[in-house]
Amino acid sequence: MAKAKICGLMRLEDIEAVNNAHPEMAGFVFADSRRQISVPTAQNFRTHLDNDIKTVGVFVEPDMKKIEQLAKEKTVSVIQIHGKQNQETVTKIQALGLQVTQVIHPGEELITKPDYVMYDGQNPGSGQLINWTQIKKPDQPVFLAGGLTPENVAKAIQAIQPDFVDVSSGVETDQQKDSAKISKFTQEAHNG
Numbered sequence: 470m471a472k473a474k475i476c477g478l479m480r481l482e483d484i485e486a487v488n489n490a491h492p493e494m495a496g497f498v499f500a501d502s503r504r505q506i507s508v509p510t511a512q513n514f515r516t517h518l519d520n521d522i523k524t525v526g527v528f529v530e531p532d533m534k535k536i537e538q539l540a541k542e543k544t545v546s547v548i549q550i551h552g553k554q555n556q557e558t559v560t561k562i563q564a565l566g567l568q569v570t571q572v573i574h575p576g577e578e579l580i581t582k583p584d585y586v587m588y589d590g591q592n593p594g595s596g597q598l599i600n601w602t603q604i605k606k607p608d609q610p611v612f613l614a615g616g617l618t619p620e621n622v623a624k625a626i627q628a629i630q631p632d633f634v635d636v637s638s639g640v641e642t643d644q645q646k647d648s649a650k651i652s653k654f655t656q657e658a659h660n661g
């Protein structure tokens with residue numbers, strides 16, 4: 470069994486699909502991406518999302534002004550950082566009462582002290598599978614991301630035994646979130 474995070478929600482109907490499937494976390498992308506949403510959109514989505522689903526703000530280079538806004542309005546409770554590791558930034562974000570997920574690549578050493586660690590590829594959100602053979606388990610709860618789908622997630626859980634599995638492209642059809650794929654992915658994660 471692994472917990473699930475569905476990332477890159479862009480429409481109110483995506484929020485409805487996530488409420489129905491009920492993963493543990495949902496992600497809003499603030500990084501430069503076709504999935505990027507604004508802070509007011511994320512605030513609106515948060516009000517429609519079930520209370521017990523944790524929300525995550527996804528950044529490459531953290532924008533502290535946006536992060537302060539997100540913390541103040543309680544729009545997210547976790548910040549996911551794909552960029553360079555920097556302990557000063559991690560500490561600043563934690564001081565706002567938010568948790569931090571540091572993304573690293575297979576084979577890379579963790580040099581910061583985040584709350585969670587995520588293994589993802591060099592091109593986040595591209596649906597590319599990562600090299601599972603180079604994953605070392607840190608002390609923190611670990612997320613596996615990169616190219617997961619409803620079809621391969623059970624195999625990934627069996628191989629790596631991550632605490633969380635994370636998906637964006639793998640639950641889309643024609644670049645939009647697909648409610649049936651979101652349900653199947655979440656079920657497979659919870660049963661895996």
Ligand SMILES: O=C(O)c1ccccc1N[C@@H]1O[C@H](COP(=O)(O)O)[C@@H](O)[C@H]1O
Nearest residue numbers: 476500502593594596615616636637638
């Ligand atoms: O989804 C994006 O566009 C994105 C942009 C910038 C940083 C991260 C992004 N997404 C993250 O990528 C992983 C894996 O995505 P995929 O399943 O391989 O498509 C996921 O954690 C998203 O949070």
